[in-house]
Amino acid sequence: MTDSRPAPSSRERRPSFVALLALSTAALLMFAGCETVPDRPKRPPVARTGDPIIDGNADLAAAPDKDRVLLEYRLGVTALRLGNFEVAKAKFDDAIARIGGLISGPADAAQRSRGLFTAEREKVFIGEPYERVMAFYYRGLLYWRDGQPDNARACFRSAQLLDSDAESDTYKSDYVLLDYLDGLASAKLAGDGSDALARAQKLTKTPLPPYDPEANVLCFVEFGRGPRKYAAGENGELLRFRTEPSRIRSATLTVGEQTVNFLPWDNLNFQAVTRGGRVMDHVLGNKAVFKKTTDTIGDVALVGAVVAANNIHQERRRVVTDEKGRRRIVTESDKSDGAETAAIALGIVGILSKLAAAATQTHADVRMWDNLPQALSFGALRLAPGDQAALLQFYDGNGQAVPDLARRFTLAVADSVKDTVVILSELKR
Amino acid sequence: MNTTSRFFTLASAAAIPVFFTGCETTQGVKNPSGVAVTEMRPDEKGFVQGTGVESQDLVSVTDKMARSILGIPEIARAQTKPRVVLEPVVNNTRFPLNKDIFLTRIRTQLNSKAAGRVSFLDREMMKTLERERALKQSGQVTASSDPNVVEFRGADYFLTGKLEGMSTRTSQGTSDYVLYSFRLTDARTSEIVWEDLAEIKKQGLEDAAYR
Numbered sequence: 001m002t003d004s005r006p007a008p009s010s011r012e013r014r015p016s017f018v019a020l021l022a023l024s025t026a027a028l029l030m031f032a033g034c035e036t037v038p039d040r041p042k043r044p045p046v047a048r049t050g051d052p053i054i055d056g057n058a059d060l061a062a063a064p065d066k067d068r069v070l071l072e073y074r075l076g077v078t079a080l081r082l083g084n085f086e087v088a089k090a091k092f093d094d095a096i097a098r099i100g101g102l103i104s105g106p107a108d109a110a111q112r113s114r115g116l117f118t119a120e121r122e123k124v125f126i127g128e129p130y131e132r133v134m135a136f137y138y139r140g141l142l143y144w145r146d147g148q149p150d151n152a153r154a155c156f157r158s159a160q161l162l163d164s165d166a167e168s169d170t171y172k173s174d175y176v177l178l179d180y181l182d183g184l185a186s187a188k189l190a191g192d193g194s195d196a197l198a199r200a201q202k203l204t205k206t207p208l209p210p211y212d213p214e215a216n217v218l219c220f221v222e223f224g225r226g227p228r229k230y231a232a233g234e235n236g237e238l239l240r241f242r243t244e245p246s247r248i249r250s251a252t253l254t255v256g257e258q259t260v261n262f263l264p265w266d267n268l269n270f271q272a273v274t275r276g277g278r279v280m281d282h283v284l285g286n287k288a289v290f291k292k293t294t295d296t297i298g299d300v301a302l303v304g305a306v307v308a309a310n311n312i313h314q315e316r317r318r319v320v321t322d323e324k325g326r327r328r329i330v331t332e333s334d335k336s337d338g339a340e341t342a343a344i345a346l347g348i349v350g351i352l353s354k355l356a357a358a359a360t361q362t363h364a365d366v367r368m369w370d371n372l373p374q375a376l377s378f379g380a381l382r383l384a385p386g387d388q389a390a391l392l393q394f395y396d397g398n399g400q401a402v403p404d405l406a407r408r409f410t411l412a413v414a415d416s417v418k419d420t421v422v423i424l425s426e427l428k429r
Numbered sequence: 430m431n432t433t434s435r436f437f438t439l440a441s442a443a444a445i446p447v448f449f450t451g452c453e454t455t456q457g458v459k460n461p462s463g464v465a466v467t468e469m470r471p472d473e474k475g476f477v478q479g480t481g482v483e484s485q486d487l488v489s490v491t492d493k494m495a496r497s498i499l500g501i502p503e504i505a506r507a508q509t510k511p512r513v514v515l516e517p518v519v520n521n522t523r524f525p526l527n528k529d530i531f532l533t534r535i536r537t538q539l540n541s542k543a544a545g546r547v548s549f550l551d552r553e554m555m556k557t558l559e560r561e562r563a564l565k566q567s568g569q570v571t572a573s574s575d576p577n578v579v580e581f582r583g584a585d586y587f588l589t590g591k592l593e594g595m596s597t598r599t600s601q602g603t604s605d606y607v608l609y610s611f612r613l614t615d616a617r618t619s620e621i622v623w624e625d626l627a628e629i630k631k632q633g634l635e636d637a638a639y640r
Contacts, residue, residue, distance in 0.1 A: 096525075100481050111638070123636075151520060157596070161596050279640040280637060
């Protein structure tokens with residue numbers, strides 16, 4: 001018997017290489033097309049002036065709406081430390097209004113951020129509870145400074161409430177300073193602050209000073225750097241906090257003959273890490289599982305596609321004898337339609353799975369209010385109205401004063417019915 | 430069609446729409462052209478809401494108080510027009526707010542709807558008024574009456590209020606209850622001649638992305 005069919009060309013005999021080439025090309029195109037975070041319209045670069053308020057406002061104007069609250073937090077506290085209280089008020093007011101309207105406000109963006117193919121960072125930033133607490137805390141200080149202790153108290157209560165849904169009961173509403181100031185404001189308003197003071201005292205082993213309604217200078221001191229967020233886990237799905245103990249452990253303020261010691265009343269590192277898990281962690285965890293599963297399915301399917309493609313054409317050798325009785329070996333190639341279909345199907349499944357895996361956005365949102373302090377402290381003084389020379393000193397863990405942080409300044413005590421509020425920070429901005 | 434061609438065709442067909450989707454620069458941006466300004470009534474619930482004190486609460490509470498005050502005998506059947514002084518509202522809630530806005534709205538409602546049955550004394554202007562009187566007494570400015578005669582009116586009643594709150598926050602959501610109480614106190618006897626309240630409770634739950 002003579003095999004009259006021409007031998008298959010080398011091109012037809014090696015479809016797996018071509019198929020892989022096609023698959024790779026298609027995958028590249030598709031991955032490019034599946035970029036879920038589009039490039040934002042280019043904004044003109046913000047020209048730096050060196051003035052943190054001007055630069056901060058320029059950044060704010062250029063920022064996408066989803067980052068607005070974050071930039072307002074940062075700029076608000078910068079303005080506060082620079083003594084630009086009007087700017088600080090405006091920024092915190094806007095940020096708090098946005099947080100307050102959250103329940104029915106930017107829910108669409110939030111809903112999208114829970115989707116498989118949208119990153120958590122695409123939601124409108126409002127911050128983790130400790131960040132929101134600090135926005136209310138700073139706004140409260142500004143209200144107090146303006147002679148509105150009841151509105152300040154409202155802020156401290158809102159802040160404490162924000163911390164009331166921690167996972168563990170032990171860590172719910174456990175800011176010492178917020179309860180203490182709630183009571184102090186009540187005492188200043190001729191109310192009864194004893195309940196709030198008792199609550200504050202329960203939260204700390206350090207004896208808290210009794211309220212002195214006659215104290216007219218309220219000093220809020222902060223030091224250290226606050227928690228830093230990072231994404232952990234195989235797919236960055238876990239929000240974690242990097243907490244480094246502050247070099248500064250305490251401070252003193254000396255005005256005339258009076259010296260007030262400032263030990264940490266609250267620690268934001270502690271507050272950040274004691275919240276417990278978030279609902280969003282669960283969502284991100286599910287995303288990570290989806291990503292891993294689809295990636296594995298994609299691997300298996302693509303390997304299967306390659307194997308099937310290799311079996312589309314099967315070579316068979318046999319011995320044939322021609323008319324003259326000569327024997328020779330011929331190679332035949334049979335095409336398997338089943339293998340071809342399987343290769344195509346597995347290839348498509350593999351591509352789609354890899355595509356889905358690559359497009360799944362699992363990273364935790366690590367945008368953070370990065371100029372927060374670590375430790376918060378408070379002290380009250382009775383001072384006569386007028387300018388007073390003051391010395392602020394910070395101390396390290398050995399109780400040694402850190403000379404480069406010592407600051408002499410003039411404390412202007414207001415000659416009015418409202419309290420003088422002094423906000424002193426180790427951080428410059 | 431050979432195998433290679435089929436692969437190319439299928440893969441290309443799948444890639445093209447996705448590829449072009451990626452070219453959409455405003456993908457994922459809601460309302461890229463913005464949202465037109467929507468004018469709303471102040472007593473209407475807006476599309477941005479929280480559990481705090483909002484304009485619709487202010488309107489409903491102050492409307493209720495103004496109606497209630499006008500109905501009391503001390504105002505409705507007074508022989509002489511009662512003079513009322515507003516005292517600041519005490520905010521005992523967790524919401525920082527402009528407290529004066531409540532009394533301002535009650536006052537304007539009463540002034541516009543009470544047809545002169547009650548008058549308010551402007552104590553916010555006292556410093557300015559005293560300075561003006563002093564200028565008149567010193568002869569630096571003219572006076573249409575004897576500046577040495579005290580004509581500043583005394584109050585018959587004080588109108589004030591208090592906002593009390595109760596809040597809960599759990600994994601199920603946030604709940605805020607606010608009690609708005611206002612009272613009219615007789616300046617002579619310290620008797621509370623009128624008091625009324627309004628209660629508003631709101632609950633909500635943030636998106637899971639924020640929990």
